[in-house]
Amino acid sequence: MREYDMVLSSSHCVAKGVLTSPSAVHICYCHTPMRYVWDHYYTYFGNGKKGVIPRFLMPVIAHYLRIWDVASSNRVDYFVANSYHVANRIKKYYKRSAAVIYPPVDCSLYTPPESHREGDYYLIVSAFAPYKRIDIAVDAFERMGLPLIIIGSGQEEDQVRKMAKKHVQCIGWQSGESLKEYYRGCKALIFPGEEDFGIVPLEAQACGKPVIAFAKGGVLETVHGIYPHLDSSAETTQKHPETPTGVFFTKQTAESLVEAVRFFEDHKNLFNPLSIRKHAESFDRLTFKEKFKQYIEKLLC
Structure with a gap:
C-alpha cells in the first residue's frame, strides 16, 4: 500500500x-x-x-x-x-x-410485506459461534413449545442440532431473497448473543419485525427495547421507549429469554411495523x- x-x-x-x-x-x-x-x-x-x-x-x-x-x-x-x-x-x-x-443495512432489499401479517414462528439468523449463545434460544423454545427457525451454520452446528428436538428447526444459510421472506414471515427475531454491532437486528427491523435481544453490546444502539421486569415509574421511563422496536432480556439465560418472549406474546400490540421500519431506515x-x-x-x- x-x-x-x-x-x-x-x-x-x-x-x-x-x-x-x-x-x-x-x-x-x-x-x-x-x-x-x-x-x-x-x-x-x-x-x-x-x-x-x-x-x-x-x-x-x-x-x-x-x-x-x-x-x-x-x-x-x-x-x-x-x-x-x-x-x-x-x-x-x-x-x-x-x-x-x-x-x-440494505433497506432496499429488506422491506416489509405489502400487507402486514403476523408470523407463526420466531427466527434466528446467525453463525454458530460460541459467543452467539444459540444454545440459550434452543433451550428456551424447546421449553416453551414455540416454533423457532434457525438460519446459519458454523463450528457449533452439530451441538445445536443435537439440542434441537421438536420445536426448533435448523435450515442452513439462505439467499438474500429467501432470508427476506423468513424475516417477513416471523413473529420476531431472537438475538441471544452480545455483538459488537449486529446487522441482523436491523435487517429484521427493516422488514417491520421486532427484536427480542440480550441487553448488551451494539444492540442497545440499534433496538429501542422494552425491559419487561421494569415498572413505569419516573426513574425507569427512559427504558420504556414511546415507539419500541423490541424487547430486552438482561440475563444471558434461557429463563430470562423465556420471560422476554412471554412478555412479547402478551404485548404484541405495542409494536408497530411502520415505526419499526422507519427506525431501521436511519441506518440505510x-x-x-x-x-x-x-x-x-x-x-x-
Whole structure:
C-alpha cells in the first residue's frame, strides 16, 4: 500500500495492520478489537475446553497476538468504530479514541410485506459461534413449545442440532431473497448473543419485525427495547421507549429469554411495523455513505 495517499481498512482482526507509506493517511473502520484474544477469549478457549490447542497452545499464542494487536493499532492514524460499544473497547485495549459511524443495512432489499401479517414462528439468523449463545434460544423454545427457525451454520452446528428436538428447526444459510421472506414471515427475531454491532437486528427491523435481544453490546444502539421486569415509574421511563422496536432480556439465560418472549406474546400490540421500519431506515446505506464521506472530507480540510 506504499503507493497510496490514503488507505481505508475494514478490520475485525488484522486489516488494520496493513503497511502504508509514512506520508499516507490510514483510516481504520474497526468492527472490533480481536475478540477471541480479548473479551471473548474464555468463550472460545476456556470453560474446560478439551484439546491441545485450547489448553496448551492458545494461552501462548493469545499472548503474542495481544502484543501484535496493540502494536499494529499504532499504524492507524484515525479509528472509526462501528458502534459506541466498540469505541469503548478500542479505548480500553488500544488507548485510542474513535469516531462512530454505524454500518449500513440494505433497506432496499429488506422491506416489509405489502400487507402486514403476523408470523407463526420466531427466527434466528446467525453463525454458530460460541459467543452467539444459540444454545440459550434452543433451550428456551424447546421449553416453551414455540416454533423457532434457525438460519446459519458454523463450528457449533452439530451441538445445536443435537439440542434441537421438536420445536426448533435448523435450515442452513439462505439467499438474500429467501432470508427476506423468513424475516417477513416471523413473529420476531431472537438475538441471544452480545455483538459488537449486529446487522441482523436491523435487517429484521427493516422488514417491520421486532427484536427480542440480550441487553448488551451494539444492540442497545440499534433496538429501542422494552425491559419487561421494569415498572413505569419516573426513574425507569427512559427504558420504556414511546415507539419500541423490541424487547430486552438482561440475563444471558434461557429463563430470562423465556420471560422476554412471554412478555412479547402478551404485548404484541405495542409494536408497530411502520415505526419499526422507519427506525431501521436511519441506518440505510445512503446514510452510511454520506456520513463516511463527510468524515473523510472533514479530515482533509
